[in-house]
Amino acid sequence: MSSAPEIVFAGTDGGALTELAAYEAVGGLTALRRAREMTPAQIVAELEASQLRGRGGAFFPTGRKWSFLPKPEQNPRPHYLVVNADESEPGTFKDREIMLRVPFRFLEGCLVAARAIESTRVFVYIRGEYLREFEVLVSALEQLRARNLLGDVTIVLHRGAGAYICGEETALLESLEGERGQPRTKPPFPAIAGLYASPTAVNNVESITTVTPIIEMGGAEYAKLGVEDSTGTRVFSLSGNVVRPGNYELPHGYPLRDLIYEVGGGIADGRTLKAVIPGGSSTPILTASEAEKVTLDFDSLSQAGTAIGSAAVIVLDDRCCMVQLGVRVSQFYEHESCGKCTPCRVGTRWLTQILKKIEAGHGTHADLDLLLDVGDHVNGTCLCPLGDSDAIAVASYVAKFREEFLQHIEDGGCPFHGTSSLDGIVAPTDVHEAHAGGAEIHRPLEVVG
Amino acid sequence: MSPTLHDEIREVVKEYPEPRSAIIPALRLAQERHGGWLPDEAFRQVAEALDVTPAYCVSIASFYDMFHTEPVGRHLVEVCTNVSCAVSGAQRVVEAFERELGVHAGETTEDGNVTLRTVECLGGCGWATVVAVDNRHHLRVQAGDVGGIVKELGE
Numbered sequence: 006m007s008s009a010p011e012i013v014f015a016g017t018d019g020g021a022l023t024e025l026a027a028y029e030a031v032g033g034l035t036a037l038r039r040a041r042e043m044t045p046a047q048i049v050a051e052l053e054a055s056q057l058r059g060r061g062g063a064f065f066p067t068g069r070k071w072s073f074l075p076k077p078e079q080n081p082r083p084h085y086l087v088v089n090a091d092e093s094e095p096g097t098f099k100d101r102e103i104m105l106r107v108p109f110r111f112l113e114g115c116l117v118a119a120r121a122i123e124s125t126r127v128f129v130y131i132r133g134e135y136l137r138e139f140e141v142l143v144s145a146l147e148q149l150r151a152r153n154l155l156g157d158v159t160i161v162l163h164r165g166a167g168a169y170i171c172g173e174e175t176a177l178l179e180s181l182e183g184e185r186g187q188p189r190t191k192p193p194f195p196a197i198a199g200l201y202a203s204p205t206a207v208n209n210v211e212s213i214t215t216v217t218p219i220i221e222m223g224g225a226e227y228a229k230l231g232v233e234d235s236t237g238t239r240v241f242s243l244s245g246n247v248v249r250p251g252n253y254e255l256p257h258g259y260p261l262r263d264l265i266y267e268v269g270g271g272i273a274d275g276r277t278l279k280a281v282i283p284g285g286s287s288t289p290i291l292t293a294s295e296a297e298k299v300t301l302d303f304d305s306l307s308q309a310g311t312a313i314g315s316a317a318v319i320v321l322d323d324r325c326c327m328v329q330l331g332v333r334v335s336q337f338y339e340h341e342s343c344g345k346c347t348p349c350r351v352g353t354r355w356l357t358q359i360l361k362k363i364e365a366g367h368g369t370h371a372d373l374d375l376l377l378d379v380g381d382h383v384n385g386t387c388l389c390p391l392g393d394s395d396a397i398a399v400a401s402y403v404a405k406f407r408e409e410f411l412q413h414i415e416d417g418g419c420p421f422h423g424t425s426s427l428d429g430i431v432a433p434t435d436v437h438e439a440h441a442g443g444a445e446i447h448r449p450l451e452v453v454g
Numbered sequence: 455m456s457p458t459l460h461d462e463i464r465e466v467v468k469e470y471p472e473p474r475s476a477i478i479p480a481l482r483l484a485q486e487r488h489g490g491w492l493p494d495e496a497f498r499q500v501a502e503a504l505d506v507t508p509a510y511c512v513s514i515a516s517f518y519d520m521f522h523t524e525p526v527g528r529h530l531v532e533v534c535t536n537v538s539c540a541v542s543g544a545q546r547v548v549e550a551f552e553r554e555l556g557v558h559a560g561e562t563t564e565d566g567n568v569t570l571r572t573v574e575c576l577g578g579c580g581w582a583t584v585v586a587v588d589n590r591h592h593l594r595v596q597a598g599d600v601g602g603i604v605k606e607l608g609e
Contacts, residue, residue: 095575167519183474185517244538244579436560
C-alpha cells in the first residue's frame with residue numbers, strides 16, 4: 006500500500022468522524038477559526054496559491070472560479086454557494102465516502118468557502134439515491150448548529166430525485182429552482198447569474214472538503230503535494246475487475262499501473278488487463294499497454310488522449326466485449342439525455358441502435374462509419390457535454406479496438422459467443438423499450454423447482 | 455394530530471428563497487403518503503401547496519427517476535447494471551431476483567409487494583453489485599445473497 010499523506014481523509018484512521026468532538030480531537034475547526042480572521046480576498050488568495058482544481062471532472066481552478074464572482078458592492082443580490090453533491094458519473098463513488106467519513110471537514114469547507122465569496126446561503130444538492138449520506142450530513146449540521154458554529158450562514162441540504170444531468174452545474178441550478186434539470190446556455194456563467202439569477206459559486210464536494218486542509222496548512226504547502234498542474238491529493242474511485250476495488254486517496258501523478266496492481270491488488274480472478282477507463286465513463290478508454298505508461302494527473306492523461314475527469318478508474322479484464330461496452334455506455338447517456346438539444350437526444354439513441362446492430366451481427370462496414378459520423382455530429386453541438394461524452398467514449402472504443410468491431414461485422418456476430426462479462430446485461434433503457442412494446446429483451450423465466 | 459401534507463410542504467418551503475424550489479421535496483413527501491407513487495390526487499395537493507399547476511408538477515415528476523407516476527410495490531428493489539456492476543456480475547443478480555420474485559425487471563409481483571427494476575449507476579461502483587432496497591443500499595451483492603434479501607421483504 007502507498008504511504009501517501011491523507012489530506013481529505015486525514016485523521017480518520019480508516020473510520021469515520023461523524024461526531025463533532027472526535028473531529029475536533031484531530032484538529033477539526035482550525036480552518037474555520039482561521040478563516041474568520043481572514044478577509045475573503047485572503048481566503049481566495051490561499052486557494053489560488055494551492056492551485057486546487059475542481060474535483061468534479063472539469064478541473065477548473067477553484068480560487069479563480071471564486072474570483073469571478075462580483076463583490077457585494079458591485080452586485081447587491083444575495084451571493085450563493087451551491088455544492089454539487091450529485092455524484093453520478095459511472096465509476097465515481099468518492100464524494101459519497103467523503104460525506105460519510107468526514108462530514109464535518111466537508112461542512113467546514115462550506116463555511117470557509119461561503120466566507121470567501123461573501124455568501125450566507127449555502128445549498129448542498131445531494132443526489133437523491135444517497136439517503137444515508139444525507140442523513141449523516143443532517144446529523145453533522147445539527148451538531149454544528151447546536152454549538153452555534155454556523156455564524157450567519159444557512160446551509161440547506163437539498164436532495165435530488167434521480168437525474169444524472171443535474172450534475173451539470175446549470176442543470177443543477179435549474180433543478181434547484183424547481184424546474185426540470187435541463188442545462189442553460191452559457192454565458193452568463195453562474196458566477197455572474199446563477200441561482201435565482203444571482204452570483205453563484207458551484208463547487209464539487211471533494212473540492213470544498215479540500216478547502217479545509219488548504220486553509221489549515223496554507224496554499225503554498227498544499228501545492229507541494231502532487232505534480233505540476235495537478236497539485237494535491239485525489240480520491241481515486243477504483244472499480245471493475247480488480248482484487249481490491251475502493252476509494253484511495255493518493256497524490257496526483259501516481260502511476261496508474263501501481264493503483265491497479267499494488268493498491269488494487271491486480272486483476273481479479275486471474276484474468277489479464279484489457280483496458281482502463283481512467284476518469285469516469287465519459288473519458289476515452291486506454292489499452293492495457295497505454296495504461297502501463299500513464300500517471301494519474303491532468304498532463305499525463307491529456308497527453309495520452311484522455312482525461313482525469315472525476316478520477317474514477319474502471320478496470321476491464323479480457324472478458325469484456327468492447328462493442329457490448331459501447332452499447333452499455335451509450336444506453337446510459339441515452340437514458341440520461343435531458344432531451345433539450347436535438348443532437349444529443351437523437352444522437353445518443355442512434356449510437357445505441359447502431360452498436361446493438363453490430364453486436365447482433367447485422368452490422369456492415371458502412372454502419373461503423375455511420376457510428377463515428379453520428380458521434381461527430383453530436384460532439385460539440387449541444388449546451389452541455391452529455392452527448393459529447395457518449396460520442397467520445399464510443400469513438401475511443403472503435404479507435405483502440407477496431408479489430409474487435411470489424412470481427413463482429415465480418416463474422417456476423419459477437420466473437421465472445423456469450424462469454425463476455427457484459428453479456429445479456431439488462432439496462433434500464435431496455436426495460437423501457439420492452440414496456441413500450443418495443444424489442445423483446447427478456448429471456449423466458451426458468452421455472453425452478 | 456399529525457400534520458397534513460399541505461402543512462409539511464409549507465414547512466419545507468420556508469427553507470428556500472422561492473417556493474418553487476421546494477417542488478422535489480414536496481413531491482417526495484406526497485409520494486411517501488400515497489404508497490410510493492404519485493396519483494393525480496398527489497399532483498393536485500402539491501400544486502395547491504406550491505401555487506403551481508398540477509401539470510407543472512407532472513412535468514417535474516416525469517423528469518426524475520425516483521418519482522413514480524404509476525403504482526409500485528410496497529417495496530422497491532433496484533439493481534445497478536452500469537459498467538462496474540455489470541462486469542462484476544450484476545446480470546446474475548438481476549436474474550436471481552427475477553427467479554425469486556417471479557417477475558421480470560420492470561414489473562411488480564402479483565401480490566403488490568415488490569417492484570423490481572434495473573437502474574443506472576447508484577454510485578457504489580467499488581462495492582459491486584449495488585442493490586437498493588427501499589433506497590437503502592446493499593453492497594457487494596451476489597446472486598447467492600438474493601434469496602435472503604427477498605425473504606426479508608416478507609409477503
